[in-house]
Amino acid sequence: xxxxxxxxxxxxxxxxxxxxxxxxxxxxxxxxxxxxxxxxxxxxxxxxxxxxxxxxxxxxxxxxxxxxxxxxxxxxxxxxxxxxxxxxxxxxxxxxxxxxxxxxxxxxxxxxxxxxxxxxxxxxxxxxxxxxxxxxxxxxxxxxxxxx
Amino acid sequence: xxxxxxxxxxxxxxxxxxxxxxxxxxxxxxxxxxxxxxxxxxxxxxxxxxxxxxxxxxxxxxxxxxxxxxxxxxxxxxxxxxxxxxxxxxxxxxxxxxxxxxxxxxxxxxxxxxxxxxxxxxxxxxxxxxxxxxxxxxxxxxxxxxxxxxxxxxxxxxxxxxxxxxxxxxxxxxxxxxxxxxxxxxxxxxxxxxxxxxxxxxxxxxxxxxxxxxxxxxxxxxxxxxxxxxxxxxxxxxxxxxxxxxxxxxxxxxxxxxxxxxxxxxxxxxxxx
Numbered sequence: 500x501x502x503x504x505x506x507x508x509x510x511x512x513x514x515x516x517x518x519x520x521x522x523x524x525x526x527x528x529x530x531x532x533x534x535x536x537x538x539x540x541x542x543x544x545x546x547x548x549x550x551x552x553x554x555x556x557x558x559x560x561x562x563x564x565x566x567x568x569x570x571x572x573x574x575x576x577x578x579x580x581x582x583x584x585x586x587x588x589x590x591x592x593x594x595x596x597x598x599x600x601x602x603x604x605x606x607x608x609x610x611x612x613x614x615x616x617x618x619x620x621x622x623x624x625x626x627x628x629x630x631x632x633x634x635x636x637x638x639x640x641x642x643x644x645x646x647x
Numbered sequence: 648x649x650x651x652x653x654x655x656x657x658x659x660x661x662x663x664x665x666x667x668x669x670x671x672x673x674x675x676x677x678x679x680x681x682x683x684x685x686x687x688x689x690x691x692x693x694x695x696x697x698x699x700x701x702x703x704x705x706x707x708x709x710x711x712x713x714x715x716x717x718x719x720x721x722x723x724x725x726x727x728x729x730x731x732x733x734x735x736x737x738x739x740x741x742x743x744x745x746x747x748x749x750x751x752x753x754x755x756x757x758x759x760x761x762x763x764x765x766x767x768x769x770x771x772x773x774x775x776x777x778x779x780x781x782x783x784x785x786x787x788x789x790x791x792x793x794x795x796x797x798x799x800x801x802x803x804x805x806x807x808x809x810x811x812x813x814x815x816x817x818x819x820x821x822x823x824x825x826x827x828x829x830x831x832x833x834x835x836x837x838x839x840x841x842x843x844x845x846x847x848x849x850x851x852x853x854x855x856x857x858x859x860x861x862x863x864x865x866x867x868x869x870x871x872x873x874x875x876x877x878x879x880x881x882x883x884x885x886x887x888x889x890x891x892x893x894x895x896x897x898x899x900x901x902x903x904x905x906x907x908x909x910x911x912x913x914x915x916x917x918x919x920x
Contacts, residue, residue, distance in 0.1 A: 554662070
């Protein structure tokens with residue numbers, strides 16, 4: 500999928516993707532010549548169809564997680580998975596602010612472990628000692644975790 | 648207004664959808680690199696006992712010393728986990744999920760491990776138009792059960808398919824080459840007709856049919872579907888299994904399946920039969 504700026508006859512570059520709500524998927528592209536930005540908006544059914552293929556519009560920024568599509572899509576039991584560190588062996592240097600914990604609690608239990616691990620890996624790789632909602636927002640944008 | 652073509656634009660395709668799909672296939676191939684044989688247990692007809700046969704053959708082969716895994720691909724009616732006694736949460740480790748262990752150490756992954764007891768398979772998503780994406784999500788689940796599970800070194804991976812051929816065709820799209828096919832039928836002409844269609848589809852897709860098992864033989868279900876299919880497709884009729892089989896029938900079956908793949912990794916000791 501490529502976008503062409505008709506005014507400049509130039510290929511636009513992918514800049515960002517989001518799920519702003521109601522199941523809509525948004526991908527933004529910008530013209531490198533004139534700076535014009537456009538957004539591709541997919542309706543919920545289209546979003547679901549693309550998601551079900553296990554592919555990412557705009558490319559992958561994160562390695563595939565084990566059973567990623569299943570865990571994102573299936574209404575499953577909260578205790579279906581045991582994640583590394585569930586037994587208390589997580590890095591002692593990493594803490595979660597109460598706001599971040601609260602936000603994590605709102606993630607469905609079936610997928611929570613995977614989401615938690617992604618944020619934790621993001622923080623560790625960048626030497627961030629505490630995960631806050633701001634860190635989570637940054638990770639979402641950088642890693643393309645729309646919908647998590 | 649004139650448009651240029653996709654290929655006219657020489658800049659990168661940021662999404663790289665084709666490359667992502669290729670990577671998915673490569674992940675499956677890498678994960679199954681240590682598996683000697685992949686055998687799909689299929690039937691064109693439901694209710695013929697595919698899952699029971701799968702579980703018992705897997706247990707018998709494992710008891711005889713083979714490393715065996717079972718992938719329960721019947722996502723809407725998963726029974727393998729219970730039949731094998733494989734329970735408990737799935738351990739996520741690195742880039743994979745560790746399969747659970749059932750009877751005789753058989754490795755197993757099933758949708759039953761993920762669903763609440765008594766709940767059907769349901770997906771998050773828009774309320775309408777589920778028919779458009781549900782099939783794609785089930786195909787994705789099959790891909791992830793193959794590619795995201797640390798199957799390890801196996802002599803035999805049995806894949807328990809739901810009735811019909813659609814899941815089998817998805818499986819063929821995902822695997823580097825079509826799996827071997829073990830067919831289960833009951834004796835009746837109705838079952839023969841349905842199984843024949845599925846088996847024909849499998850053979851035409853390039854799969855090697857290794858044999859047929861006629862299950863539930865006895866006066867309740869008159870017919871000779873097993874023999875008929877065996878002759879039509881020139882494949883062995885491995886067994887005619889009554890409603891209450893002797894325990895040794897499963898060991899014998901496992902040995903027959905092992906012998907049917909004599910050029911492959913699995914070796915079920917003949918003494919087991």
